[in-house]
Amino acid sequence: MNKPQPLNHTREQITSLDNELLALLARRRELSLDVARSKEVDVRPIRDTTREKELLSRLVKQGREQGLDAHYVISLYQSIIEDSVLNQQAYLHGRANPETQKQQYCIAYLGARGSYSYLAATRYCDRRQVEMQDLGCQSFDEIVQAVESGHADYGFLPIENTSSGSINEVYDVLQHTSLAIVGETTIEVGHCLLANSGSTINDIKTVYAHPQPISQCSRYLSQHGQFKLEYCSSSAEAMEKVCNANDNSVAAIGSAEGGALYQLEAIESGLANQKINQSRFIVVARKAVEVPSQLPAKCTLIMATGQKPGALVEALLVLKARNLNMSKLESRPIPGTPWEEMFYLDIDANLASEPMQAALKELEKTTRFIKVLGCYPCETVKPTQLSSSQLMIEPNTSKATTVTATAQTKQQRVSKQYKAEPSQVLSGQLCLGAGQIGALSQVQLPIELPQFEQMAKSLKESGFQAVVLQGLSQQSDLINSINHFKNALAQFDLVCILAIEHETDLTIATQFADMVMLSGNLMYNQAILTQLGSLLIPVILERNAMASVDDLLNAAEEVLSQGNQQLALCESGVTTLNNSGKPSLDLAALVELKALSHLPVVVNPSYAIDAEQLPTFARAIKQLKGDGIMMNLSAIESTTQAQSDELVKTVLSNLYH
Template structure:
């Protein structure tokens, strides 16, 4: 056997090849801009997906001949294609707006250098090869004011995260500003535990962080209950706190790049609940921009439909009629106008197109208020994929391979998904029907009431129109005989009894209840989910207010996998980032779940409203929710609201 060459020599050769690769990638990027210049003249679309497929297929074949894995080649060139598309978009967008082009821009963002907003702004400027003057702000209002006053050219506002959802405070700010949305950017959010050089995990006692990273890292933080959490206005402020403390007992949650600016080291990384954790930012400016027709674009608008029954659905049908895809829908209350909400809608489309212009004209006739917040290039580049045959992984002529592939595909299907079951599931418990066209009303009753008070309230709730009662504040304080008595009272009132499970020990009386409802706090309790999956009783799974939709559906899948197919989902709202104590019903999430899953879904209105709001109930019903949960103590209000609801 020949002696291998020295390690240092091998490393030098690899370094030389890396330098060559970077040079070639730079040349390729320059050529892609030449392509953009040609498309500017010919007015051709930025993307040619057919050519991309042909390119990938050829590269996969050539790569296999050189011993390279097909998936590696595809992954590499998907990133290269994405970079090319975004650079061409930035070039053509700049050419269409020559009056806004400068070599240096003042950018307002949340926090200071090192914050995620700073990293997003830096990436946006780097893409356009312009320099950035920092303008750190303490709040979203400060960012908007800086741009409105002319102290900043652009403002960067975080709008949503793949793990923790939408940032409602930003939507509230957009409701009152004259600024236009002129761009967007998405960054990977890699949360690390950052500390002083030399600090270890065992040293940490206090963790500083913005509410958003705390929400996105809830699973990791639950494994370290001794951490004292201190909320900060930004990740940059959190890192500054660690520097000021100057000891090994404090840490911050932030990015590795941000930590490097503060000379902090990553004690642990990969803290986020989800492996893929991305934040989307919108860019606001004083003037709207022109978006060339060949660029994929988004248009964001806000509208108020008024209180007419079915008004929101009627408005959304306008988009469907014009073949326009709504990629996002959010609702926010209108200050000073009780019972009404403002809807924020992202549409995949260019405002310059006739279809979108016509749709907006029709919406103007249907709505009480409508305003376009901006049309801007979309930075969501969907990767081009190849078929199995194109990948040449398995011979398509092999029947055995086809059977194996089909079997594997079925195994990968989630039981909650519409791919697994097309027809909507209906859960039936005695006289209660939930799902597949049946709308149910649940009331929350506190079990700390006396037997007389409980009996009276149960009868009142039956008269008001409820079909079921959810028993709360149990805490294992009643023996089996006492609990059985409460269930009998519910049954005598003609209602279905649902036990609210807040801890493992609550399940001891589960066999006496008609249904069980798992609290959002226990949604990640895998052992409890498995137990519920083995029971022959309907289960309602409440969404944790810091959980993503994927986490929520995964909890349902855990129950379904154990055999229990009587599963109902309960949307109880998600936490606000700037005000962690505030919980808001996720109507956009409701639409997504209804589209994704066949399971029934109810909305817990009582969990996120101090006063019963009929607008929320109406919105939930119009968006095809299968039921609502209200506070039993609000008898007079509930009686009236339920009558209105059933009339609608």
């Protein structure tokens, strides 16, 4: 056996490679600006998704040849593409507004250095390669006043968070200012528990934080009832208090990046209720800006409708008639006029476009008040995704055939007469229905975290988009384990679906899952169906092994009637008097369900079909217009892991080819 080279020599080589990578990334960014200059002359759109998909497809193939998995390559280059798009947008926006081009911006933001507002402002300036002169403020009103008076060029105002929702105080401030919204930026909010060096979680008694992080980390804080919460005006103030205290019993909630400015260490991370926790900031200035036509633009309006039935609906129909997408609608009370509200709308359109101008003219006739708060480049860059065929397998692009519904389901929400178009259930990378086929894997708990992490990686590489966790009651330290399992799945963009098999599973499942699946044994439980109907996350409803198709549709009707329209059905097999052993896979029920209902139908053949028959049945599920397949891998009895992997690959290939 050859003796490995000394560790310090290996580290030197890695450092040298890292330096080369940074230089190459910087050079690539420079070339992306050359692309922007070309698009400025040709007036072409910033994004070329066809080119991006071709690039990713080629890189995935080349990466595999060099031992790199597809998920790693795609994640890396999605970040590079996003950076390229945003830099090109910033360049072209600056070229269209030469009066805004300076060597230095004075920016007013909430709090002091280290706050999330400070970090957002810093990244905004870095992208435009300008120096930032920062002006910390104690309130949103103070930020607006600083810009209105000319003491600051721009003001940064947090407008919404993916965890805690809209920030109403900012909407109220916008009602009374002449400033224009000229930009937006979104940052990842990684909440950490920050403390002085040497502190441990057992030492902490007092936590300082801004109200927004406290709301966004409510689940974590509820698990530590011993903490005394102290509210601060900003995250920076919270970190400063801990720094000045020189006391190991105090901590702050903030970012690791901000905490470093105050010599604080993160003793706990990932505190937010949601795995993806982002804050969106708007940028305000004294003068509106022009947005070039090739940039994706967003308009923010404020309007008040008349006090008559359907007034808001009439206004929104004006947008629909001109094919304008409204990405945000927020209402706030009008001071001094009880029971009347002002509406804020974000519309994905350029103010200068013909549809937007026509819509504004029409709205001026039907509203009591309307004002454009700003038109600015949209900085939400939707990641380019490869199709299953580009990753491994070919997607099904066929459209479900239309079958006349029977009178039995007429007028029911589940029926095609109620909704002619097929419904789609979406969660992360999983898409079921309307011609899209999904692949879901079942995993039986209990399981150890290292084994689960390896399994998650393998499932992603095999082509699955979601994992159904069963046996919640069998897992020790359930809450902590589910948190770790969900984080592991999120690393590979796998949707976390928790199976409700007992009534006691409901609370945990609805608290942590991206989706929930109601086991067939609870399909007749009216109370649970009602609760699932009130959820804001998608639901998969499994057919009871003794239930008829009508019974399943009636259960689905109960869920839909409570408001939750993100519902899929699951056929896993039926038990009859003639089959005392395995259940029978009822593909006739699949055909009937597709004929009667617009809801997507997933089929789980694992319990009813022998492993060697799975590839054949996968092809049949596709031909019968099934919307997805669910596989219980533990039910596949193969002599070797290699045989099991090959079987899964064949099943999924047959499903998508």
